[in-house]
Amino acid sequence: MAVAEVRVTLKKGVADPEGRNTLKALELLGFEGIREVRSVKVFEVEMGGRKTEVMKRVEEMCTKLLANPVIHNYSIAIK
Amino acid sequence: MKVSDTRVCVLVIEGTNCEEESYLCFKRLGARPEKVHLKQLTGTDVTSDERRSLSDYQLLVLPGGFSAGDYVRAGAIFAARLRSRLSKDLTEFVREGKPILGICNGFQILVETGLLPAMSGTMSDVPEAVLGTNDSARFECRPTLLKNVNNGNCVFTSRIPIGKISHIPSAHAEGKLMFPVDRAKGIVKELEENDQIVFKYVDSDGRLAGYPWCPNGSTDNIAGVCNRDGNVFGMMPHPERVFFRFTHPDWTRSPDGAGDGRAVFESVLAYISKKM
Numbered sequence: 001m002a003v004a005e006v007r008v009t010l011k012k013g014v015a016d017p018e019g020r021n022t023l024k025a026l027e028l029l030g031f032e033g034i035r036e037v038r039s040v041k042v043f044e045v046e047m048g049g050r051k052t053e054v055m056k057r058v059e060e061m062c063t064k065l066l067a068n069p070v071i072h073n074y075s076i077a078i079k
Numbered sequence: 080m081k082v083s084d085t086r087v088c089v090l091v092i093e094g095t096n097c098e099e100e101s102y103l104c105f106k107r108l109g110a111r112p113e114k115v116h117l118k119q120l121t122g123t124d125v126t127s128d129e130r131r132s133l134s135d136y137q138l139l140v141l142p143g144g145f146s147a148g149d150y151v152r153a154g155a156i157f158a159a160r161l162r163s164r165l166s167k168d169l170t171e172f173v174r175e176g177k178p179i180l181g182i183c184n185g186f187q188i189l190v191e192t193g194l195l196p197a198m199s200g201t202m203s204d205v206p207e208a209v210l211g212t213n214d215s216a217r218f219e220c221r222p223t224l225l226k227n228v229n230n231g232n233c234v235f236t237s238r239i240p241i242g243k244i245s246h247i248p249s250a251h252a253e254g255k256l257m258f259p260v261d262r263a264k265g266i267v268k269e270l271e272e273n274d275q276i277v278f279k280y281v282d283s284d285g286r287l288a289g290y291p292w293c294p295n296g297s298t299d300n301i302a303g304v305c306n307r308d309g310n311v312f313g314m315m316p317h318p319e320r321v322f323f324r325f326t327h328p329d330w331t332r333s334p335d336g337a338g339d340g341r342a343v344f345e346s347v348l349a350y351i352s353k354k355m
Contacts, residue, residue: 013260015296017216063205065159068152068191070209070259 001048003079004058006066008041014071051078080137080355082348087112088136090120092157097143097182100319104344105140107322112140117157121164133168137351138178141185143250143317153210153253154187161192169194170201176354178234178347179311183251186210186303186313195313196275197306198266207266210315211255214296218252221294222328223316225278225302226285232274232309234350238342244285245278245339246327247316249302254295254315256304267299278303278314318343 010016018039026034043066045058058076067074087105089112091098098114105112118124119131133139147156161169173179173194181189187210189195193203213219225247227239239245258266270276279300282288287300295315303314318340320326324333 011260014211014257015214015255017212017214021216064162065151065155068155068206068209070206071211071257 001046002051002054004045004047004054005077005079006043006045006058006062007075007077008043008062008067009038009073009075011071011073054078080351082109082352083111085110085138085348085351085355086136087138087140088120088131088133089114089140089142090117091115091142092117092146092160094146094148095142095144095184097184097317097319100317100322101140101142101182104319104322104341105138105348108344108348110138110348117160120168121160133165133172136177137355138180138347139172141179141181141188142319143183143185146184146188149184149253152187152191154184154189154191157184157188158191161188166202173201173306173308173311176308176310178350180235180343180347181311181313182317182319183254183315186315187253189311189313194311195306196266196270196304197311198269198273201306207258209257210251210253211257212253213251213255213294215290215294218250219254219291219294220250221248221291222246223249223294223302224281224283224292225314225316226281227277228279229277229305230274232307233277233305233312234309235305235312235343235347236277237349238346242285244281244283245318245342246321246329247318247340248320248328249294249316251295251315254297256297256301256315258298263298267301270304273307274309275304275307276301277305277312278316 019037023037062074102112225245280293282292293300305312321338321340323338324336
């Protein structure tokens, strides 16, 4: 059994209102020196099969559902 | 085809919540709308009485709401289900010139499905655009002013004069239409050339303006787009909520009569009467 961790991040240049608002709130709470806060979405996909096969399948999942190529980059780590 | 024979499929799954208003708009105009669950079209867990085929309808409506809880991305799950089971039916439907309307979450679904903007072909393999989180990072529920900028391609706005400003409310958290950053300008230009841009958010003088006139920070203030043939149309604001004048925010200061959203439904029914 393999667990694939999919990290979906926003591409460079795409606005991240959630990250920006979180930063503002953290500053209001008194945290200083924050340069940037980025929002990231993580999925864990648990499935059977060889690592290379799982990688291939999860890659397909990313293009078909988990990420929108217009604004997202994704990375997959098999654990 | 007579309006009274026009069958409208208002497609629902768990989490859609504007189907009643959308259904009523077509009912009130004399058409034959029906609220259909996606399972009825795919034939999953339904009796033979409940089974429906997309080809029996002349118009498909994807109503607003929060389909499948907006999980993954707004509209992504509904889109995945449509693509997996109804890709062929949908493509045929569009190629026959039958209209599809997506309102709010419905627009998000059309974009995620690849039916909009569909710059080349009927349905793109991967999304060509996205409706991302509003610049304010909040759910924006407010009256918005929409200018009709379409020159006649879109079959949902033929009854709205070019340049007319309509008062149609918005209610969404993910309505910022975006294209790939490096190609956005070129894509917008191509959309303009194809006459695919339909509505833009404007201020009371009809000028493109920032927040709160544009509630989400959308590229070029775009509120609604159609495909190249003009028969697939998606918009973020809710025309079904202003079918009557008395649901407008300024209703006490307006005469009774039709609301600004009504023309969208009248336009498409007129198109079907003429073409089918």
